[in-house]
Amino acid sequence: MKSLIVLVLFLYTILINEIYCLYEQSLDSTSKKVIWTLENKNKSISIPGSVPGGVYTDLRNAGIIGDILSGYNDVLTRWVSYDTWTYTGKFNVSSDNLKYATAKLILEGVDTVAFIELNGSPVGSTKNMFVRYIFDVKEHLKVGENELKFIFESPTEYAKARSRRYFTAPECVPDVYNGECHANQIRKMQASFSWDWGPAFPSVGIWRSARLEFFNGAVIRSITTHTEKKDSTWFLKVKVYLETGEHIRHIKGYLSVYLSLEGHQTIKIGKYVDTKIKDEGTVEVELDMNISKNVIREWWPNGYGSQSLYNLLIFFTTYENWSDREISYKHVKIGFRTLELVEQEASLILGNDTAAGKGLSFYFKVNGYPIFMKGSNWIPSNVLPEIGEKDTKRIDNLLVAARDTHMAMLRVWGGGVYESDYFYRRCDELGILVWQDFLFACSMYPADPEFLENVKAEIEYNVLRLQHHPSIAVWAGNNENEVALRGNWYSTQSQFEKYKKEYIKLYVDTIKPIVEGIDPGRRYLVSSPSNGRKSEQDGYIAKNPYDPNYGDTHYYNYLADNWDQNIYPQTRFASEYGFQSLPSIKTMRTSTNNTSDYKVDSDYSKHRQHSPNGYNNIEIQMRRHLKLDIDDPKYFEKFVFYSQISQAMSMKAETEFYRQSQVDWYTMGALYWQLNDIWQAPSWSGIEYGGKWKMLHYFAKSFFAPVLVSPRMTLTSEVNVYLINDRFVPIIDANITVEMFNWTSFVPIKTQSYPASADPLSSKKQFTIDLWDAHKKDEIFLRFTLNAEGVVSSPNNYIFPVPLRNTKGLRKPKVQISVLKEDSKMGKEFTVNIKVDAITLFLWLEADSIDGKFDDNGLIITKPHTSVTFITSENIEPETLQNAISYQYYEN
Known part of the structure; x- marks a missing residue:
């Protein structure tokens, strides 16, 4: 397959070199042919600039400011955002x-409001960070040296000025965010004005690449692909978007498409x-291919099959005669899969005699199979978009970490950015x-003509750019704006009808037809959370957008006992839920070395906690289950560690509840908040800024395991035991062993085995046990183990009948x-042997001075050797x- 594509490229390269062809000239700093400078308004600062880049990055490189994520620098460097x-x-x-x-001047990303001059003449302006701008500049160029200038307006001042004309609630973020106001007025990463998990850095700059294009005919600007399977044939529709110069009114040429297939085959059409x-x-051209399913392998989500991708090359040859020919080409990889978001009468699945059978389902069917979506939510990988764009290693580490914990879906959250081409390609792979949320979050938004025109360009460009990726599952208009209204x-109730009208004008009248016109094969959800089809039927603002019988929900509750599965509400699809914890001391040290900062009530700690009442909420949960003495000399160190225990156990409880609920409520998704972090601060993340896994992410390997025994203790102290099977084959003739332990011994005091079975892609309640009559609940715990033919691994699971702080017999x-060294193709691999003389809870291993990772951590150890x-x-x-190696564990 690869050899044929290489041959096609080679032949076309020869052809291109022999004819008059289009020419590109990079304007990036890395080309070494362009010298960029950066100046502020009064020219007191004049330093080298970078493209792609941004003002904070360049100021730091020049030594004007320090590490922006250190100490209080998010506030101390805020002057940058107010200057021009x-x-x-x-x-x-x-x-x-x-x-x-x-x-043509091609600008892949400009952040955000800029006036552009070329050799002293205006060529255009930008006002949307998420749009590719293209300007005809032939008349402004000259032979020899040329000067291109971007005059950036302060994003905070621009947003403030627009708010005076088109005020839209809310005016400002909460004071605890230490942020900026009116983010909803500017088409810029909303989180750059701050969020409850991140700092404000309202940057400016040319954050994606810039170049000049010279040509005579037309270039391929975008492509879309639409696949449909009927019987034994795949139908592929390729739509090519061509663009010419402003003086060209007619185009002649030949469009050819090459698709590589299995068995070293290539199909060509033209x-x-x-x-x-x-x-x-512009002009749009469509081509169709019919492909036998025998030469295609379907693309599957992680954990369900392979990710087969096929090279698609498109060439457009412009010609008037042989000597005037030129070629433009584009190369992408596509996958063949069917995907449907199924919203049908729930009674067809659950019957109509219970509350669960009312309403509509909400699940993803991939290649004909209903898949429970396990995953998380993605926020920007860096607060500075130009760094997040270029840091492919960080993107790789995060996505591989998601893959390795059995995740099949990530929600790209609506307050960030449309991620890089590299990000989506890696998701494909x-x-x-x-x-994919569109980038509107936690706010009302304007609906004046200027704003709507700006949004139209943004939606069209990004849907065209991303549409061909098999990883894109669904588009969503916004994050939490329906439920916010x-x-x-x-405080919009007094103007509810006004805001509802503007909401519909933006997300329904403006965005929806663009998305469905370009990408009719994918579902467009107006909001998340919402009641899906039901919200649409109810006029797009449901009376209860959290109705458990419809759509998706976001759920946060910091006051109830989060280790108790009985507190969680039923839902068809949990697209957000989570709990905070602190980052490790190791990660904190990258922000401050001042030991006086390492206190929960220090000014530094208060500055980093953007969630109102955040530390109190963490402490409430910790103290329900864990014993922590405020007079302990290691109080802060334990506070950090215990916060991660509490987060991991709470997320385990809620996630397993959703997976169990597939059987009785047809809950079909659990995307927890959030995967990654944007700085070193308390947050809901499972992976700290810098890439260190919290205990939560290690626990995700277990609570997202393809096969899992999952117990739930009821309010009457019975234990319902579920078997979850995310495989395409059934589990039959299996056994679940339940062992009762006393906290003082590795030897169980009671063991009982129960038969178990589960259909493919299902959750099934196996049995109910009540073992408390003859035993004191504060002296025991339960361990659950699966033994099933064909199941390579299934993690042990546990029930702790009372809060750990109230147990009797747990000793230090x-x-x-x-450590032993092992040979491994994966790199340097070591076996770490652990010997203990007592039950050990949440054993946490660190090797901070060595760049590496344990494959498991936060261990619950119930045997002498692990x-x-x-x-x-x-x-x-x-x-x-x-x-x-150092270690910690929970101790009473």
Whole structure:
């Protein structure tokens, strides 16, 4: 397959070199042919600039400011966002370049409001961070040195000025965010004005690449692909969007498409193009392919099959005669899969004699199978978009971490950015479906003509850019704006009808037809959470957007006992839920080395906690279950550690509740909040800023396991035991062993085995037990183990009948650790042997001085000997690792 594609490219490369072809000239700093400078308004600062880049990055590189994520620098550097900044680039253009009929300036991303001059003449302006801007600049270019200038308006001042004209609630974020106001007025990463988990850095800059294009005919600007399967045939529709120069009104050429398939086969189709150009200088051409299913392997989400991708090459050859031919081409990889968001009468699945059978289902069917979506929510990987865009290693680490914990879906949250092409390509390759929010979050938004026109360009561009990715599962109009309006979050009730009208104008009248026109094969949800089809039937603002019988829900409750599965509400699909914890001391040290900051009530800790009442909410949960003495000399260290225990156990309880509820409520998704972090601060994340896994992410490997025994203790102290099977094959003739332990011994005091079975892709309640009559609940706990033919691994699970702080018999263990080196294709791999003399809870291993990761952590140890694996890229001896390992555990 690869050899044929390489051959096609090689032949076309020869052809391109022999004919008059289009020419591109990079304007990025990395080309070394462009010199960029950055100046503020009064020119007191004049330093080298970078493209792609941003003002905070360039100021730090020049030594004007320090590490923006250190200490209080999010506030101390805020002056940057109030100033006016100018980027000036100088580059050369040859006489040969100017022989082309068309010269265009291509800006893949400008953040955000800028006026652009070329050689002193205005060429255009930008006002949307998420749009690719294209300007005809032929008349402004000259032979020799040229000067391109971007004069950026302060984003905070721009937003403030627009708010005076088109005020839209809310005016400001809560004071505890230490943020900026009116983010809803500017089409910029909303979180750059701050959020409850992140700082405000309202940057400016050219955050994606810039280039000049010279050509005579037309270029391929975008493509979309639509696949449909009927019987034994796949139907592929390729739509190619061509663009010409402003003086070209007619185009002639040949469009050819090559698709690689299984068995080293390639299909080629083509079409002659001879057509007039639209007023905006574009033309669209469609081509169709019919492909036998025998030469296609379906693309599957992570955990359900392979991620087969196929090279698709599109060439457009413009010609008037042989000597005037030029070629534009585009290469993407596509996958073949069917995906449907099924919203049908729930009674068809659950019957109509219970509350669960009322309403509509809400689940994703992939390649004909209903898939329970396990996953999380993605926020930007960096508060500075130009760094998040370029840091492919960080993107890789986060996505692989999601893959390795059995996640099949990530929700790209609506307050961030449309991620890089690299991000979506890696999701394609790793089998991670993407629930893609459009970038409107936690706010009402304006609906004036200027704003709507700005949004139209944004939606069209990004749907065209991302549509071909098999990982894109669904589009959603916004994050929490329907429920915010209905719930009067921003005191809008007195103007409800006004805001409802503007809501519909933006998300329904403006965005919806664009999405459905470009990508009719995917579902567009107006909001998340919402009641889905029911919200639409109710006029788009449901009376109760959290109705458990419809759509998706977001659920947060910091006051109830979060370790208790009985507190959680039923839902068809849980697209957000979570609990906070603190980052590790190791991660905190990258922000402050001041030991006085390492206190819950320090000014630094208060500054970093953006969630109202955040530390109190963490402490409430911790103290329900864990014993923590405020006079303990290691109080803060334990507070950090115990907060991660509490978060992990709470998320385990809620996630397993949703997975269990597949059987009686047809809950079909659990996407917890949130996967990653944007700085070193308390948050809901499972992975800290810098990539260190919290206990939550390790626990996700178990609570998202494909096969899981999942017990739930009821309010009457019975234990219902479920078997969850996310595989395509049934579990039959299995056994679930229930062992009762006294806290003082590794030997169970009672063991009983129960038969078990489960259908494919199901959750099933197996049995109910009541073992408390003869035993005191504060002296015992239960361990659940599955033994089933064909099940390679299924994690143990546990029930702790009373809060751990109230248990009797749990004693301080002696822990001994030894390390052995193993050969591994994965790199340097070590076996870490652990010996304990007592039941040990949440044993947490650290090797902070070594770059590596344990394959399991936060261990519940119920036997004398346990081992885990440590993998590192460093060339070290076992003794070095053994000496570097430290540990913590829970102690009463």
